[in-house]
Amino acid sequence: MTTFADLGLPRAIVNVLSKQGITEAFPIQKAAIPDALAGQDVLGRGPTGSGKTFTFGLPMLARLAGAPSSPGHPRGLVLAPTRELAAQIRERLEDPAAALGLRVLDVVGGVNINHHIRSLASPVDLLVATPGRAEDLINQKKLFFDAVEITALDEADQMADMGFLPQVRKLLDRTPKDGQRLLFSATLDGDVEKLITRYMHDPVTHSTAPVQAAVDTMDHYRLLVGGREERNEIALQIAAREGKTIMFMRTKHGVDRQVKKLRRAGIQAQGLHGDKGQGARTRALEGFADGSTPVLVATDIAARGIDVDDVSLVVHVDPPAEHKAYLHRAGRTARAGTSGTVVTLVMDDQTKEVAQLLRKAGVNAPEVRVAPLSESLVTITGARKPEGAPLPPPGQPRRTNKPAASGNRSRNANRGGGNNRSRARRSDRSRRSNGR
Ligand SMILES: Nc1ncnc2c1ncn2[C@@H]1O[C@H](COP(=O)(O)OP(=O)(O)OP(=O)(O)O)[C@@H](O)[C@H]1O
Numbered sequence: 296m297t298t299f300a301d302l303g304l305p306r307a308i309v310n311v312l313s314k315q316g317i318t319e320a321f322p323i324q325k326a327a328i329p330d331a332l333a334g335q336d337v338l339g340r341g342p343t344g345s346g347k348t349f350t351f352g353l354p355m356l357a358r359l360a361g362a363p364s365s366p367g368h369p370r371g372l373v374l375a376p377t378r379e380l381a382a383q384i385r386e387r388l389e390d391p392a393a394a395l396g397l398r399v400l401d402v403v404g405g406v407n408i409n410h411h412i413r414s415l416a417s418p419v420d421l422l423v424a425t426p427g428r429a430e431d432l433i434n435q436k437k438l439f440f441d442a443v444e445i446t447a448l449d450e451a452d453q454m455a456d457m458g459f460l461p462q463v464r465k466l467l468d469r470t471p472k473d474g475q476r477l478l479f480s481a482t483l484d485g486d487v488e489k490l491i492t493r494y495m496h497d498p499v500t501h502s503t504a505p506v507q508a509a510v511d512t513m514d515h516y517r518l519l520v521g522g523r524e525e526r527n528e529i530a531l532q533i534a535a536r537e538g539k540t541i542m543f544m545r546t547k548h549g550v551d552r553q554v555k556k557l558r559r560a561g562i563q564a565q566g567l568h569g570d571k572g573q574g575a576r577t578r579a580l581e582g583f584a585d586g587s588t589p590v591l592v593a594t595d596i597a598a599r600g601i602d603v604d605d606v607s608l609v610v611h612v613d614p615p616a617e618h619k620a621y622l623h624r625a626g627r628t629a630r631a632g633t634s635g636t637v638v639t640l641v642m643d644d645q646t647k648e649v650a651q652l653l654r655k656a657g658v659n660a661p662e663v664r665v666a667p668l669s670e671s672l673v674t675i676t677g678a679r680k681p682e683g684a685p686l687p688p689p690g691q692p693r694r695t696n697k698p699a700a701s702g703n704r705s706r707n708a709n710r711g712g713g714n715n716r717s718r719a720r721r722s723d724r725s726r727r728s729n730g731r
């Protein structure tokens with residue numbers, strides 16, 4: 296067994312992890328942490344849920360410890376593609392950072408920028424940012440990258456694709472040239488070359504998975520559903536199952552429609568997509584994490600990096616646009632050595648497209664013909680007949696005698712719930728690691 300102390304991480308970090316029930320390092324951590332600690336540039340590819348956040352984050356903290364930062368001039372920088380992922384990275388690194396006397400801050404869109412400006416007035420050692428908000432703060436001269444010693448790009452291949460590359464380049468160009476750089480993803484290929492040649496110095500590559508980044512505790516199925524009507528009926532029955540389920544749709548509109556349908560059938564579902572306000576996005580993810588909303592319906596905005604315990608089923612209601620998205624979506628289940636199931640609902644006119652996609656993804660997913668409540672559907676997914684009373688659209692409280700008071704109460708409950716949830720997470724984790 297390799298412990299985090301064996302890898303050379305400071306005792307203070309090792310203690311924090313062990314309080315969370317995390318003692319033995321995962322393969323990508325064993326492989327890459329020593330090099331990152333030694334100051335080398337690292338390209339890391341490990342499957343979804345294999346512990347990449349700690350792999351880049353903990354050595355960053357260790358290297359930042361012991362020296363001061365000045366306000367507005369962080370010495371460590373993590374860039375991530377979505378707000379939710381940036382917030383999650385900050386949350387996971389906060390305790391180990393505090394143990395070393397370091398401060399972590401996330402700056403993401405959808406939050407009043409004045410809030411970030413105020414937070415940056417005190418020294419921040421490690422900044423986790425989405426590119427857009429980082430750029431805004433730099434333009435307002437509240438944030439400077441001249442002191443950045445280490446930069447990590449999480450989901451680096453996505454950060455290198457057309458949508459992000461120009462902005463990411465601009466940000467990296469502001470960091471000192473000789474800084475250390477860490478690039479991580481479950482699918483590290485394609486456009487990422489452009490970042491490697493320009494920004495990395497003799498990088499070491501650590502890859503603990505084949506290109507396909509397969510997770511061997513994950514079962515995949517193609518469910519042949521027939522036409523659209525049957526598919527919709529089947530999706531409803533799957534959503535009525537017990538346990539946490541993520542359903543992926545191709546469009547924002549598709550998400551909204553699906554959430555409405557599920558709630559009308561009495562299923563506690565919430566939607567997550569880029570056109571929703573940040574409050575609704577946060578509530579959706581929190582409700583999903585604490586189990587009060589067992590079904591999350593999302594676009595690919597939730598496909599990468601999001602780490603929620605005990606998601607037992609991922610459903611591609613719409614097949615993803617490309618094979619990498621398949622792998623990242625699927626990776627929301629079967630994390631950290633747990634098992635999980637991934638099903639793609641395939642309508643008659645989609646069989647060819649889906650076959651091609653899975654071949655590219657390197658995934659072996661048996662085809663199973665299913666019908667509403669058919670035996671195979673129930674066995675694979677736990678589908679049930681939805682039986683709850685219709686629910687109002689998300690965000691609208693159920694009618695009570697005092698609607699205003701009840702609204703306040705539920706908001707406060709959400710806020711206070713954070714601690715309970717993190718406690719719950721911790722005990723979940725200990726349970727999980729004891730079971731392993
Ligand atoms: N050594 C470990 N032992 C037990 N649990 C761990 C260990 N390292 C990380 N974890 C837990 O495993 C889960 C997945 O980790 P993480 O989110 O870093 O995965 P990832 O590799 O970044 O996945 P993705 O590619 O989907 O982003 C987290 O809940 C994390 O706390």
Ligand SMILES: [Mg+2]
Nearest residue numbers: 347348449600
């Ligand atoms: Mg990750």
